[in-house]
Amino acid sequence: MIIVQRKVQCVLWLAKFESVTLVRREYRRVFNEEPPHENNIRRWDKQLRETGSLLKQSRPGRPSVSDDTIEAVWASYLCSPKKSVRKCSVELGVSKTTVHNVLKKRLRFTGTASKNSQPKHIHPRNGNCHVCQNIG
Numbered sequence: 001m002i003i004v005q006r007k008v009q010c011v012l013w014l015a016k017f018e019s020v021t022l023v024r025r026e027y028r029r030v031f032n033e034e035p036p037h038e039n040n041i042r043r044w045d046k047q048l049r050e051t052g053s054l055l056k057q058s059r060p061g062r063p064s065v066s067d068d069t070i071e072a073v074w075a076s077y078l079c080s081p082k083k084s085v086r087k088c089s090v091e092l093g094v095s096k097t098t099v100h101n102v103l104k105k106r107l108r109f110t111g112t113a114s115k116n117s118q119p120k121h122i123h124p125r126n127g128n129c130h131v132c133q134n135i136g
Contacts, residue, residue, distance in 0.1 A: 002036055007044045007054045010036065014045050065102060069094055073102045077109065 006027075013023040020038040027035035048054055069092070076088050085103070089096045103109040 002040075004054055006031065010041050011045050011048050011054070014041060065098060065106070069098065070102050070106050073099055074107055077103065077107075 009030075010023055010027060013026050014020065017023055017026070020041050023041055024035040024038065027033075044054055051057065072092050073088065073094075076091060077083060085096050085099050089099045092099070
């Protein structure tokens with residue numbers, strides 16, 4: 001992937017030379033590597049003219065779940081593996097769907113009370129579940 005400074009340089013050369021072929025020759029001469037395709041150089045020029053930037057634009061769509069939320073769900077179920085999704089969502093202030101998806105897709109819990117729901121060496125009754133004391 002080409003860095004932004006080189007994209008800017010290509011656009012500046014395009015303004016100067018007014019030829020993509022000359023831009024590619026100059027790129028090869030200066031950087032001693034294969035130049036970007038001519039379509040990319042034209043696209044960068046168009047993007048700079050339309051948006052004023054060559055940085056990637058944020059895309060629409062649902063935002064991903066933060067690492068903090070994933071850790072909070074994990075810690076909550078580590079301390080109380082039989083807790084319901086509804087109770088966890090109320091405690092953490094996130095939707096039930098988010099808690100469910102984190103458990104199933106991110107943490108790969110097979111069930112809230114399953115054998116694999118927490119590591120055997122960490123258990124709240126053993127006194128070594130420090131995460132439990134920080135929640136609540």
